[in-house]
Amino acid sequence: MSYLADVAALTRKDLRVELRARDTLPAMLLFVLSTLVVFHFALPTGTADDAAYGLLWVAIVFTALLGLARAWVPEQEHGVLDGLVLAPCDRSAIWLGKTLATLVFLLAAQVVALPAFVLFFAPLDATALAGVLLANLGICAVGSLMAAMAAAGRARELLLPLLLLPLVIPLVVGGVGAAISPEGERYLLFLGLYDGVFAVLSWASFEYVVTE
Amino acid sequence: MSSPSDPLTSSSPIRSLPFLAAVAAVLMGLAIVLALVVAPEDADQGLSQRIFYIHVPIALTSYFCFGLGAWKALLLLWREDSRYDLESYVAIHQGTIFGALTLITGSIWAKASWGVWWTWSSNQLVLFLVLFLFYCAYFMLRFSLEDGPRRARSSAVYALFGIVLVPISFLAIRLAEDFIHPTVFTREGPQMTGTMFTAFCVSWTAVTFLAYVLYRVELAGKRLDADLRELREALAS
Numbered sequence: 001m002s003y004l005a006d007v008a009a010l011t012r013k014d015l016r017v018e019l020r021a022r023d024t025l026p027a028m029l030l031f032v033l034s035t036l037v038v039f040h041f042a043l044p045t046g047t048a049d050d051a052a053y054g055l056l057w058v059a060i061v062f063t064a065l066l067g068l069a070r071a072w073v074p075e076q077e078h079g080v081l082d083g084l085v086l087a088p089c090d091r092s093a094i095w096l097g098k099t100l101a102t103l104v105f106l107l108a109a110q111v112v113a114l115p116a117f118v119l120f121f122a123p124l125d126a127t128a129l130a131g132v133l134l135a136n137l138g139i140c141a142v143g144s145l146m147a148a149m150a151a152a153g154r155a156r157e158l159l160l161p162l163l164l165l166p167l168v169i170p171l172v173v174g175g176v177g178a179a180i181s182p183e184g185e186r187y188l189l190f191l192g193l194y195d196g197v198f199a200v201l202s203w204a205s206f207e208y209v210v211t212e
Numbered sequence: 213m214s215s216p217s218d219p220l221t222s223s224s225p226i227r228s229l230p231f232l233a234a235v236a237a238v239l240m241g242l243a244i245v246l247a248l249v250v251a252p253e254d255a256d257q258g259l260s261q262r263i264f265y266i267h268v269p270i271a272l273t274s275y276f277c278f279g280l281g282a283w284k285a286l287l288l289l290w291r292e293d294s295r296y297d298l299e300s301y302v303a304i305h306q307g308t309i310f311g312a313l314t315l316i317t318g319s320i321w322a323k324a325s326w327g328v329w330w331t332w333s334s335n336q337l338v339l340f341l342v343l344f345l346f347y348c349a350y351f352m353l354r355f356s357l358e359d360g361p362r363r364a365r366s367s368a369v370y371a372l373f374g375i376v377l378v379p380i381s382f383l384a385i386r387l388a389e390d391f392i393h394p395t396v397f398t399r400e401g402p403q404m405t406g407t408m409f410t411a412f413c414v415s416w417t418a419v420t421f422l423a424y425v426l427y428r429v430e431l432a433g434k435r436l437d438a439d440l441r442e443l444r445e446a447l448a449s
Contacts, residue, residue, distance in 0.1 A: 167346070198376070
């Protein structure tokens with residue numbers, strides 16, 4: 001039970017920092033809306049809806065990257081991570097707290113972005129929405145681990161997209177498939193498999209990434 | 213890793229390297245002769261099918277190197293012995309080199325049999341491209357972190373992600389695309405004549421052995437470098 005309390009406390013800490021500083025979320029919102037506007041001009045008129053679904057996934061992945069690049073910055077700047085690692089809690093709780101906080105930011109950005117997508121481009125059905133939700137879990141779980149790895153490096157902002165993009169290609173396949181395929185459930189199943197496998201792997205390996 | 217005071221223990225495996233390299237060269241020569249001269253011409257694809265004897269062993273060796281790298285990474289996290297860090301890194305380095313060769317030979321084969329240098333409908337090629345990008349990022353990660361146990365563990369974690377990414381990506385690409393890559397092995401066993409199968413097995417052994425020798429040479433070189441650096445530091449202080 002205390003593990004869950006630790007996770008909740010860490011998530012609350014991140015959300016409170018964001019509420020006070022407003023560093024990440026407004027940037028993510030503005031970015032995803034600007035991207036959708038850019039896509040309107042990038043898509044020639046008369047393009048099929050399928051192309052728009054593909055671009056939605058590009059927008060989601062890059063918005064998540066924007067949020068993840070900022071995820072560990074407060075910890076790095078003020079040496080908070082050292083304190084958290086020394087704190088008497090399981091280290092994987094730090095990862096889970098950060099994953100949940102990033103997930104909240106990404107969902108908040110999508111609450112604006114998805115209606116905007118429907119308004120500008122094409123409708124989204126229940127399977128497509130389920131695909132977005134499942135892929136969010138995978139992006140945030142893997143992304144917060146990769147961001148912690150990249151944050152220790154010299155070129156952290158450059159490194160994170162390079163580390164993360166090859167890993168999220170399967171999520172894009174699943175998400176686009178759920179949106180456009182008549183057998184969308186198969187893709188949802190695949191997204192669930194990805195989430196399960198990589199969440200367990202990230203959860204188990206976080207400790208090794210942050211300890212000196 | 214051996215201490216600088218006993219350089220002999222780290223250099224003694226080096227003495228066997230010229231012999232191993234000679235064996236690899238002979239095996240590779242034999243494989244090339246078997247593949248180009250002895251094996252019968254494929255009835256369907258003709259001469260271009262002969263690249264199969266090089267392309268497929270290189271691809272399998274590349275997977276093997278990535279697997280070895282992940283295994284050494286697991287040992288590093290498990291036993292916390294820093295020598296596994298270098299072994300994992302060298303294995304992944306070899307895997308990436310063989311992965312690049314797979315992309316090049318696959319591209320040549322695609323041009324010969326389908327008339328295009330690249331096709332997204334070939335699952336294996338797409339999978340290799342994804343893996344190639346992933347493992348290039350491994351080197352970016354490694355060179356961006358300070359040398360030390362944290363770099364070793366971060367690299368190891370990334371290497372483990374890589375080996376899990378292989379089946380997941382394969383599944384994703386299967387879901388995304390039709391399956392048109394020429395399948396030589398099926399569930400009913402290899403669709404090859406006896407000589408073809410022998411040539412393939414010899415090529416596979418030769419390429420794997422070559423990768424093993426390259427792995428040993430690079431490892432020995434990197435270890436000598438590290439020993440030399442330690443000796444220099446010991447002399448300077």
